[in-house]
Amino acid sequence: MTIKKDCYTYNFNYSIHNFDEFMHKYVKEKDSFAICLLNISNLGLCNYILEYKYGNVLLHNVINRVRYYINQKAYIYKFGGDVLLLIIPNIKCRDNAVKIIKRIMSINDDVFLLAGKKIRIEIKLGVSLYPYDNAELHDVFKYAGIALNCANKKYESAYEFFNTGMYENNAMEQKIQTDIQDALINHEFILYYQPQVNVDSGKVYGVEALIRWNHPEFGILTPSYFIDGIERNGMIREAGRIVFYMACLEIKKLHSLGYHDLIMSVNLSIKQLEDDFFITFIKNILKITQVETKYINFEITERTVINSTEKVTSALKSIKDMGIKIFVDDFGTQYSFLNYLYSVPIDGIKIDRSFVNGIDKSEKKFTIVRHLINLAKDLNLEVVAEGMETEQQLKCLEKVNCSNVQGFLFGKPLNPNDLINFMKTSKFNKQSNSIFSESKK
Numbered sequence: 001m002t003i004k005k006d007c008y009t010y011n012f013n014y015s016i017h018n019f020d021e022f023m024h025k026y027v028k029e030k031d032s033f034a035i036c037l038l039n040i041s042n043l044g045l046c047n048y049i050l051e052y053k054y055g056n057v058l059l060h061n062v063i064n065r066v067r068y069y070i071n072q073k074a075y076i077y078k079f080g081g082d083v084l085l086l087i088i089p090n091i092k093c094r095d096n097a098v099k100i101i102k103r104i105m106s107i108n109d110d111v112f113l114l115a116g117k118k119i120r121i122e123i124k125l126g127v128s129l130y131p132y133d134n135a136e137l138h139d140v141f142k143y144a145g146i147a148l149n150c151a152n153k154k155y156e157s158a159y160e161f162f163n164t165g166m167y168e169n170n171a172m173e174q175k176i177q178t179d180i181q182d183a184l185i186n187h188e189f190i191l192y193y194q195p196q197v198n199v200d201s202g203k204v205y206g207v208e209a210l211i212r213w214n215h216p217e218f219g220i221l222t223p224s225y226f227i228d229g230i231e232r233n234g235m236i237r238e239a240g241r242i243v244f245y246m247a248c249l250e251i252k253k254l255h256s257l258g259y260h261d262l263i264m265s266v267n268l269s270i271k272q273l274e275d276d277f278f279i280t281f282i283k284n285i286l287k288i289t290q291v292e293t294k295y296i297n298f299e300i301t302e303r304t305v306i307n308s309t310e311k312v313t314s315a316l317k318s319i320k321d322m323g324i325k326i327f328v329d330d331f332g333t334q335y336s337f338l339n340y341l342y343s344v345p346i347d348g349i350k351i352d353r354s355f356v357n358g359i360d361k362s363e364k365k366f367t368i369v370r371h372l373i374n375l376a377k378d379l380n381l382e383v384v385a386e387g388m389e390t391e392q393q394l395k396c397l398e399k400v401n402c403s404n405v406q407g408f409l410f411g412k413p414l415n416p417n418d419l420i421n422f423m424k425t426s427k428f429n430k431q432s433n434s435i436f437s438e439s440k441k
């Protein structure tokens with residue numbers, strides 16, 4: 001591996017003062033360059049696999065590999081725990097930068113061998129260009145952060161170049177962070193419900209409660225705008241209680257309207273499961289609303305399950321003992337941690353949308369899903385596939401005998417009134433006009 005000699009690495013903590021000093025020393029006003037912030041998004045997970053002590057060695061290896069891919073004069077800062085700041089001079093336009101950025105992104109395909117373990121890292125990159133994006137150095141630096149913030153929201157490894165639309169979104173994000181404090185007091189959290197369909201019967205067998213924030217200025221916001229924020233600040237505990245209460249009232253109403261066997265799925269956060277009063281709260285609400293436990297499913301993300309402590313596992317056991325089923329949401333996204341399948345009490349899995357998306361076009365995805373479903377069935381676990389958008393995807397899932405499905409093909413998340421209209425009029429509640437293949441009718 002040859003690395004251009006003039007690719008320097010600096011290793012000091014960030015402060016505006018340091019940054020100013022650095023820029024003035026090395027970058028001349030007339031220069032044009034790219035500022036990139038590189039986030040190793042799974043560094044925490046890698047440290048966990050490597051038992052922390054190899055974390056710095058891994059980071060060192062990553063820096064070396066980045067230098068190799070840049071392969072021209074550049075400065076690399078270690079910038080906080082899992083972020084590197086790259087300054088690549090002589091970048092006149094976006095096309096120049098794209099070539100180098102794409103090379104850096106190929107680090108995602110590299111395997112790092114450490115402590116006898118094979119590690120893959122996942123990086124996200126935010127890029128801004130000086131003076132192309134702004135003549136003020138500090139603004140360009142801030143823009144790289146905004147671009148990284150956008151890249152971080154992407155599902156897989158990604159890079160983003162700054163654009164002005166991002167700046168407006170960023171302003172919105174900051175307003176959201178301030179306004180969220182009042183959302184609970186102002187009763188702004190509401191629930192939408194997405195139908196879940198059984199393809200064998202052709203009927204809606206359940207609905208998933210999905211939180212929405214009815215923001216006074218921006219209207220209905222999906223969880224991507226706020227769920228991480230309320231997870232971090234702990235508000236999710238209180239919001240989760242409201243969600244469960246509203247979901248119980250709704251399922252009671254649906255049962256009273258004649259949809260007797262309908263099941264309500266509710267998403268839980270790890271913070272709720274760690275709450276000492278959670279189980280008592282659930283029991284109280286079920287008693288007040290007179291909902292039987294067999295009509296409630298809880299969904300916890302695969303990430304929650306792999307991080308579950310004894311306390312969380314014990315809460316899950318109490319839930320299961322009550323007769324509520326537990327599903328692992330986003331199943332398959334943390335596939336290397338399958339050992340939880342025997343150590344954590346669960347009843348089913350929800351195959352992640354990323355597998356369903358494109359299942360009809362990729363032989364490999366189809367094979368993976370077939371095996372995931374067989375694995376789950378062999379373990380006596382129920383299976384739901386989520387994110388079904390097309391009839392071709394549905395046909396593939398029918399081929400692998402996946403009967404319970406959820407996705408925009410059947411219905412998007414709906415407000416309570418629209419849900420009732422959907423239940424009254426939906427073709428999925430009738431055998432006629434069904435889109436399911438003849439053999440399934």
Ligand code: C2E
Nearest residue numbers: 210211222223243267268269387388389406407408409413
């Ligand atoms: P999830 O539990 O995996 O929910 C499914 C998400 O996928 C929903 O997004 C739904 O709108 C979306 N989806 C379903 N079918 C399709 C499809 O065919 N195509 C596409 N493109 N998307 C589809 P939503 O409502 O934005 O929720 C996102 C996530 O937020 C949820 O993912 C869940 O992890 C979390 N969440 C939602 N409500 C709650 C809650 O009350 N508590 C907690 N802790 N988390 C929640």
Ligand code: MG
Nearest residue numbers: 208267299329
């Ligand atoms: Mg879910």
Ligand code: MG
Nearest residue numbers: 329330350386
């Ligand atoms: Mg999911």
